[in-house]
Each structure stands twice: as C-alpha cells, then as structure tokens.
Amino acid sequence: DTGVSQDPRHKITKRGQNVTFRCDPISEHNRLYWYRQTLGQGPEFLTYFQNEAQLEKSRLLSDRFSAERPKGSFSTLEIQRTEQGDSAMYLCASSASTSGGAETQYFGPGTRLLVL
C-alpha cells in the first residue's frame, strides 16, 4: 500500500507533556498538509508544506505547535505542553502540485490524541 501513513495511530498523554506525530506522504507528492478534526466536525487546516518549505500556517496553530518537513519527505508535528483542548484526531494529507485548479489531497488514517 503506497498511501499516506501516520504514526502512532493512537496517543494518550497527560496534560503538560510533549507529543510528536509522524506523517509519511505518498512518495511522489511534494505537498503535505496537517489538519485537526474534533468529534462531529470536518477537518480544520493547520499548516502546509511544499517540499521542505512551510508556506502557510493557520491561526489555529498556536506557539505550542511546531511542524517540520526536513528533507521534503516525511513530516513531524509536535505539540508542547499539551492541554485537554488539544484532544482531537490529527490528520495528514498529501498532494502533487498542479497549475490551475486545486489538486486532490489524499489523507492518512490519522493519529487520535487524548490528553488526560
């Protein structure tokens, strides 16, 4: 299977701890996205990379959140000093850039975070 993969699939942590999630995109895709989804809502955009450059960040992405894509391949999303409000599903997606219309984003299975 050459789809988007995410690790871990589930994470339980205590408030105040740091957590890191990993995303491996579809190999030929140069764009990578992070979203957050809470129960009963659609995914909300957090940030986006084109190759290794982080080109856009949502105002939802507080200073406690940082994302990297060091070699333009996999990406990590770190949350420092977690809060109970950070509990959500964190989704990664990837796409191949095209000229013109919006390209299709393909999603991974997500990492479900629970902060106690």
Add this chain to the structure above:
Amino acid sequence: EDQVTQSPEALRLQEGESSSLNCSYTVSGLRGLFWYRQDPGKGPEFLFTLYSAGEEKEKERLKATLTKKESFLHITAPKPEDSATYLCAAGAYSSASKIIFGSGTRLSIRP
C-alpha cells in the same frame, strides 16, 4: 469569509431509498470542490473532485454535481455499506493550499 455548509447533519434511509446530500459553499473563487467519505476512526477517503458549474461525476451508486453555489451528492439505491460520514470541501483562490471542509452528513442505511 470562505465557508462550506452541509445539510442535513444526519440522514437515515432504508436500503434502496435514494436521496441527496447538499453542500453550499461561499468562497472567493472556487478552485475545486471535493467530496470525501469518512468511516468512524479513519481518515477521509477521496471520492470526487469537481471544477466547474455543470460538471458531474459518478462512481458506483454515487453521483456528484456542481452549480455556482452548491454541490449535491446523489446516492441511488444505497446499501448498508454506504453508511458513513460524507464530507464536502472547497478550495478557494484565497489560499493556494488549504481546503475548507463542511461538518459532514452522517448517512445511515438500514437493511
């Protein structure tokens, strides 16, 4: 502000009972309209992309259509395995990257 609204929030149908899901969008220049299916605890699974008003796409029992303000996902003679949350999302010219999702329609098909 760019916005996507889906209705109804939830829909229960009998197996074989056809219906439509609605997605209304207000974006500053539509770059693409996307439909995804999401099963509980999983990531969204891509279904369709529509780019211009009048465009239609079909896959098995699903057909997506697009107007200048709305998109519809028509489901014909659904089966229990079609039960899922269906998400609509719009890409706007205000952002080269992100797509804006609606809250989804939870579809339940009774045998």
